[in-house]
Amino acid sequence: MELEQSAALDAESKIADAPGDHKAELRLWLRLLATNTLIETEIRRRLRERFDVTLPRFDLMAQLERKPHGMTLGELSQRMMVTNGNVTGLVDRLLAEEVISRKQHKSDRRSHIVSLTEKGRKQFARMAKEHEDWIAAMFGELTQSECVALTKMLGKLKTSVRTVAAQN
Amino acid sequence: MELEQSAALDAESKIADAPGDHKAELRLWLRLLATNTLIETEIRRRLRERFDVTLPRFDLMAQLERKPHGMTLGELSQRMMVTNGNVTGLVDRLLAEEVISRKQHKSDRRSHIVSLTEKGRKQFARMAKEHEDWIAAMFGELTQSECVALTKMLGKLKTSVRTVAAQN
Numbered sequence: 001m002e003l004e005q006s007a008a009l010d011a012e013s014k015i016a017d018a019p020g021d022h023k024a025e026l027r028l029w030l031r032l033l034a035t036n037t038l039i040e041t042e043i044r045r046r047l048r049e050r051f052d053v054t055l056p057r058f059d060l061m062a063q064l065e066r067k068p069h070g071m072t073l074g075e076l077s078q079r080m081m082v083t084n085g086n087v088t089g090l091v092d093r094l095l096a097e098e099v100i101s102r103k104q105h106k107s108d109r110r111s112h113i114v115s116l117t118e119k120g121r122k123q124f125a126r127m128a129k130e131h132e133d134w135i136a137a138m139f140g141e142l143t144q145s146e147c148v149a150l151t152k153m154l155g156k157l158k159t160s161v162r163t164v165a166a167q168n
Numbered sequence: 169m170e171l172e173q174s175a176a177l178d179a180e181s182k183i184a185d186a187p188g189d190h191k192a193e194l195r196l197w198l199r200l201l202a203t204n205t206l207i208e209t210e211i212r213r214r215l216r217e218r219f220d221v222t223l224p225r226f227d228l229m230a231q232l233e234r235k236p237h238g239m240t241l242g243e244l245s246q247r248m249m250v251t252n253g254n255v256t257g258l259v260d261r262l263l264a265e266e267v268i269s270r271k272q273h274k275s276d277r278r279s280h281i282v283s284l285t286e287k288g289r290k291q292f293a294r295m296a297k298e299h300e301d302w303i304a305a306m307f308g309e310l311t312q313s314e315c316v317a318l319t320k321m322l323g324k325l326k327t328s329v330r331t332v333a334a335q336n
Binding site for chain 1: 190192193194195196197198199200201202203204205206207208209210249250300301303304305306307308309310312314315316317318319321322323324325326327328329330331332333
């Protein structure tokens with residue numbers, strides 16, 4: 001609460017000091033959004049053309065791949081990187097294709113755990129390999145150390161955003 | 169074409185040199201995506217709660233605000249920052265609310281030009297002011313020069329992605 005007020009005051013005092021002078025921040029946000037949209041659009045297109053899969057599907061499988069013991073639908077929804085309204089519908093389709101399987105939660109019998117099947121793991125591994133190569137090629141003009149530096153700066157921005165977002 | 173091959177070769181040689189060593193790029197992409205999703209989710213929530221508008225609507229009005237003489241639907245679709253399948257439906261709703269108006273294109277009589285009305289300009293100005301303050305507060309932990317540096321590095325990444333994306 002104290003942080004919220006100080007963040008709000010800080011924003012306000014900035015405005016008072018230099019009216020309309022948030023152009024650098026606004027420009028950064030528009031650049032971030034444009035860069036993200038460019039990459040995301042390209043990844044969506046390649047996933048569709050190369051594997052006939054959607055980005056939410058790839059994302060869902062990527063989340064499950066990190067958790068060999070599976071996740072509840074609730075955990076899965078929280079972990080998805082791309083916004084996707086219909087995790088349940090997606091899960092149903094993947095169950096029908098047998099790339100994921102579902103079992104009852106041990107302690108909470110009302111909820112289910114979903115995880116990748118062997119078929120799903122193999123399918124995801126093929127896609128993940130190419131996806132990693134696409135990213136490497138797309139990011140090719142940045143050196144390794146530029147990648148690390150940019151990741152670090154975005155980390156600072158993410159922390160800043162999270163601090164303000166958590167208080168509202 | 170030469171660029172495509174060199175980019176492809178570059179990516180391939182990287183893979184050959186250090187198999188599976190694209191972790192820095194992949195980490196950068198996941199960080200970028202997570203940061204973007206965090207900001208976008210917060211902006212969507214605030215636009216909804218504060219003004220009862222969606223992000224695509226705000227985005228569409230922002231694009232029109234920069235073009236006092238208006239744009240065709242085609243130009244508008246291309247300029248939108250957020251992916252939005254239904255520009256036509258959105259335009260119809262904004263026409264009904266009289267925040268935008270439509271007139272026939274002077275030379276191409278089959279197409280129309282849409283632009284903000286006076287009501288639309290006022291409505292957008294109120295939202296844009298708060299939006300800029302939200303961004304300034306969210307980005308508050310970054311100094312002005314960090315904002316500029318991050319914008320510049322993202323510019324380099326954007327150029328890199330665009331070079332590869334344009335060739336596929």
